[in-house]
Amino acid sequence: MTVEKTLREVVELHGTEEQRKCVLEGKKWRKESNDALMKELDSIYESVDVKGKGYSKKFIFGEEKVIKSDKKDNRVNNGKGQVPLKYEQAFPIMMLQTLLERQDATPLTVIGWLQKMGFITTEMFKACKIRYNDKVLGTESSKLVKLKKINEGEDYLVKDYLVKEVERLSKYFMHVVKKLKDAKIITHQSYTMAKCEIPVINEYYAGGQMVRDVNHQTRYIELSPYVLEQISTIQANLQNSIEFRELTITDINKYKNKPLVMEYWKECKKQLNEVIDESGERLYIELVYDAHALFIKAGRNPIIKWLEKNNREAIDTYNSDDMKYFLENRMEFHETLHNYVVELAEKRQKKFQEDEKAKVSELGGKINLRQFEDDKYKKVKDLMLKGKYVEAYQKLQEYYGYTFK
Structure with missing residues (x-):
């Protein structure tokens, strides 16, 4: 399957900050x-x-490589780290x-698949919302303080943990999806979806007066190329506007x-809500996301x-008792995952x-143990x-x- 993208879209995904700035400012593409x-x-x-x-x-792209190759200028890419053997062996089996036991064919987000397949707990799945919402982070952190899992003021450690571990599992999940697809064991189809909150107006008489209630009906739809083009145009126009031109792609995401x-996303959300489809119907888009359908082939x-x-x-072992094999495989994976997570933290x-010691050696003096305490984003350090x-x-x-x- 091939995918076609514009220069602007490609630079946003794979370009350097200098290349993104060039495109956003409309300078000559050298x-x-x-x-x-x-x-x-x-x-x-x-x-x-x-x-x-x-x-x-x-740009018309073929399949994405299972493992990113070295660049032609002989520089080595930065993704050469290897996961533990048990981790590598157990992941595709889970x-x-x-997929063998699943009855429905509903596409899921990557995080949805991670929870469905048992890579992350339901508790971790629910907590993932804090990656995008600091209000949820505050609620979750208060709960963890009461459970004595963290200390007061360590809110950002929770975010640091969830972002790192979910992103690591998500990337490896897509890596294994590619391997299973290449081996012709599964079929994989990705979709760009939207959550839409459609207003439903109900008018009726009560006490001799007209009463108007507005409720919202949630719908999940796959987005057509026509709609996707509108969304790309909205994002490009906002990023090129005088108000938001100084923001980089890294800042935004x-x-x-x-x-x-925050102002950028507020305006983006407002304009997304006004997007129409090919028939001129307003979609009332609240959220755009990717979903994946996976089937045994x-x-x-x-x-x-x-x-x-x-x-x-x-x-x-599998042939003698497949259920015992599945259970042991799952237990070995999570034991290995636990040790791997702690090892990387170390x-x-x-x-x-x-x-930090190297900096002190260069500049002289002592390490300031309190240098990070006033900034929640530096609490982890x-x-x-x-x-x-x-x-x-x-x-x-x-x-x-x-x-x-």
């Missing part, structure tokens, strides 16, 4: 910028075709088990509590087919401490500096993760 972008695209996609010139360029970014037992090429030693803390980050992070993993105790 050959040097195009060559650098093409090197990046060639490392990500199996094929890239280009039609047109300048800002009228259209996915296939769910990462720093959602920044006042100007292999003609014979897909688990055997996968194990034959990836973990032959497990075939006898590495982050160690690296941060080493970097303060915990690292004091050597308390790993213990606090592990408590969250034990609370949100599966423990099988």
Whole structure:
């Protein structure tokens, strides 16, 4: 399956900050910028075709590579870290088990699939909303303080944990989806969806007066190319406007509590709500998101087919008692995941401490243990500096993760 995107869309997804700024300001798209972008695209996609010139360029992409390759200028990409073997072996089996047992075909978000397949708990699934809403973060943090899972003032540690762990699992989930699809074991279809809140007006007489009630009916729809083009135009026009021109793509997507970014999303949401479809009907869009439909494709037992090429030693165990195999596989995954999460936290803390000591060695003086305490966004670094980050992070993993105790 091929995907076609405009130059603006491609730069937003894969370009550097300099390239994004160039496009947003409408400056000349130079050959040097195009060559650098093409090197990046060639490392990500199996094929890239280009039609047109300048800002009228259209990029036609083939399948995305399972693993991002080295760039043609011989620089090595930054995603070469390996997950533990048990993690790698168990992940696809948990996915296939769910798909074999599933009765409906409703597309789900990646986080929805992670919860459905047992990679994250229901508690963690619900808490994921705090990644986008600081009000929810406050409520969740208060609950965790009462449960003695965090201390007062460690709100941002909760966000740090959920963002890191959900993003890591999400990326690996899509990586395994690609591997299973390439192995012709599953079919994968992605959709751009929208949550729509449609007003329903009910008028009636009560006490001799006309009463008008307005309720909202929630609908979930797949967006057509016509609607997607309108949404892209809204975002491009806002980013090119005088009011929001100074914002980078990183600002817009990462720093959602920044006042100007909040204004951007407020205006974007207002205009999205006014989008119409091909027939001229207003859609009342509240949220745009990606959803994925996954189906078993292999003609014979897909688990055997996968194990034959990836973990032959497990075939006898699976054949002798498949339910016992599924349970042990799941338990091994979550035990490995727990250790892996803590191990990565230890590495982050160690690296941060080493970097801070290096700064002190260069500049002289002592480490200021209180330098991060006045800023909630730096509280995590303060915990690292004091050597308390790993213990606090592990408590969250034990609370949100599966423990099988």
